[in-house]
């Protein structure tokens with residue numbers, strides 16, 4: 007197989023055997039980028055020279071035994087453009103941050119740098135991570151490598167498309183309501199959202215603080231576990247990061263599911279889900295049973311309200327988080343404004359796209375005096391119900407299973423004019439964020455028109471072990487090996 | 493002229509919101525140092541500049557200081573406390589929201605007793621909460637107003653400085669009480685060593701809510717909020733103006749309109765800043781980037797132990813232990829340094845009243861004149877005590893002592909040395925004095941005769957003559973004794 011389609015652990019083995027150099031890996035990724043990027047638009051910023059010279063440096067360090075080859079040493083990783091990279095533009099796919107150059111690294115970037123990774127590029131996304139199709143990017147939409155007339159999902163559309171197409175070996179995305187898992191599902195790769203607090207959010211440009219979580223998008227569950235080993239862990243710079251020991255996530259990879267209790271979430275296998283998607287999930291259920299799992303249906307009635315709760319809490323937090331983009335200290339500023347108020351208004355009117363403005367307005371309304379109790383406060387109470395319902399379910403089951411997305415990749419332009427239909431794309435993933443749970447999406451097969459279908463496996467708080475165990479054994483059973491046609 | 497509260501038909505109802513900058517080493521939510529007027533924007537980082545992706549981390553020391561203040565104000569410390577975001581746009585706010593506290597402040601339901609001389613006013617403390625300070629705006633142009641400036645510069649050195657807000661109940665009944673409350677609050681906090689508490693430097697700031705009501709009425713009238721009351725004097729003046737303005741309005745049959753007003757110290761009047769309709773909707777909601785702080789009773793107890801003896805307790809002790817008057821005790825216990833100085837003196841000199849008199853008299857006058865604190869003065873407690881001993885020993889009289897003290901104050905010298913250098917020592921040698929007195933009696937037979945006939949005044953005349961002859965160095969007490977003896 008071409009170098010650009012290998013996994014990080016396969017490349018590590020070859021690096022260790024000196025069959026390959028980091029420069030060769032970076033070179034093949036960049037020739038693949040040269041080949042397909044104009045069709046996909048996975049990236050907002052690429053720096054070939056920097057990547058290649060960086061890879062050369064690492065080769066030197068390796069050959070002089072100055073460093074050990076560990077996971078992700080010399081591996082080109084795409085970084086979603088909402089994670090701060092020191093001295094390298096971080097735009098959040100927004101005009102308002104078009105030329106913003108961070109003065110510091112996100113904690114996850116520091117952690118990757120300690121492994122001597124290669125920054126493949128800053129990946130495209132929906133503006134400020136708001137969207138499910140990557141169509142809300144100031145830098146143009148990213149296309150799905152399986153069918154360039156289709157969306158790659160969102161908001162981590164760039165991180166997903168780049169990994170699926172061989173423009174990166176793996177990537178980091180962020181997941182607020184499904185933004186890692188849904189694009190992973192639509193692009194036929196693995197995407198993991200860890201327990202809220204597992205990964206430091208320091209340096210991740212906030213969308214909705216109580217929901218955001220960084221996670222990996224990879225070609226297989228092995229790489230996913232390896233990446234969790236790198237990025238997880240308590241961080242003194244993030245008060246919401248959990249102070250608990252980080253296990254070796256690779257140790258949870260398993261051959262079978264003996265003794266595992268698996269719940270099929272009834273509400274997420276209902277009408278709104280495409281027939282083909284449901285069938286693919288049902289196939290995997292059979293495989294889970296064959297692999298030794300005990301499968302049962304489970305009802306989580308409060309999921310009915312998840313979407314409503316999410317679309318109050320997330321915009322409310324966003325309305326406040328995004329108020330710092332005012333043209334005063336950094337980012338875009340309207341220079342014609344004559345008063346302070348006018349500067350704020352014109353800067354933000356020009357700087358933000360439609361969807362971001364819509365959510366800022368919804369959030370501002372929900373937090374307003376006289377509406378707070380009816381919206382934000384009530385939504386928080388319902389959120390607690392959802393958390394409790396999940397808790398109850400995990401009293402009985404080790405993992406819960408559902409589709410990741412109700413549909414396969416939809417057509418570009420198909421839903422963009424209809425926000426409510428678009429919001430339905432995250433119906434299966436949003437409840438997981440509301441409850442702060444870990445969840446993975448793995449490829450479960452292809453639809454008739456050759457589009458990937460994703461399977462979501464959800465675990466209890468801090469039980470990434472169960473998720474990885476189920477995911478690795480089902481991955482083997484499913485044996486998804488297809489690559490996109492691009 | 494001060495407002496004559498007692499003779500008004502109306503009664504002011506005042507509540508104060510004080511902001512206290514804490515003197516922690518670092519800021520409230522990041523590791524930047526606190527600044528004191530250095531170059532602009534040097535103590536900044538991604539967090540206090542509100543850069544994308546940065547997150548706040550609570551400064552534990554600031555929480556401890558805040559608990560200390562709340563405890564000293566007799567507040568109940570809540571079991572747990574959370575931060576809220578207060579959302580509004582202004583260029584001195586890096587995030588366009590301030591991390592503050594809302595419905596779960598750190599301390600509630602306290603009080604501070606304010607000594608008003610002939611009565612004590614107990615001012616209820618509604619809440620004590622933590623928040624972060626803003627940056628500072630500098631506007632170009634002559635007016636210094638944002639609307640008239642060519643450009644505005646923001647200095648974020650102050651942004652993120654830990655602030656404590658102390659909110660009172662509407663228990664204050666006069667502008668003078670308001671001033672005394674603020675002074676008492678400042679004195680209290682200075683004792684705790686958690687803030688510089690200087691209104692001049694802006695580390696202590698104050699807004700007021702004011703309304704008036706007919707005396708004897710329960711219902712509180714419509715209030716206005718007064719901003720920019722940035723000295724104890726302006727606080728009183730501004731409130732006096734506002735109370736009068738409101739009374740005049742009511743007397744003329746109009747109504748007080750709820751609004752925020754700005755006190756202009758140049759013209760000594762308050763002007764409308766914004767109406768109720770223009771008031772911000774701060775859209776408070778729990779800060780999702782921070783987790784609740786649980787106030788374990790052990791921690792609160794440990795902090796309690798670090799609170800020193802506070803002014804009210806100290807004053808009572810001074811009264812009892814040193815036999816001082818209430819006035820003297822209060823004066824000396826309101827300032828931690830003054831109180832410490834006083835007690836140091838008491839440990840090496842026996843007459844506390846004498847110490848108090850000097851400290852409150854000449855010493856205070858010189859400190860005020862030079863605008864320095866007792867800590868900065870060059871007179872050590874030991875030297876002050878020595879001087880008092882010398883006076884007691886009759887070596888110098890009080891008039892000479894005054895000039896000796898001035899030199900001690902100016903040069904930090906030992907009083908014995910000054911007396912020696914200046915040859916100020918009193919003539920307390922009996923034979924020497926007797927010789928001079930003999931001479932004076934001989935030269936003034938008239939007054940001598942008058943004294944013998946019972947005219948007391950003549951004695952003063954004779955003593956004066958002796959003093960003149962000795963150039964003021966004679967011990968007046970001894971002169972008096974010798975003359976009386978000789979002539980009786």
Ligand SMILES: [Zn+2]
Nearest residue numbers: 522524537540
């Ligand atoms: Zn800072």
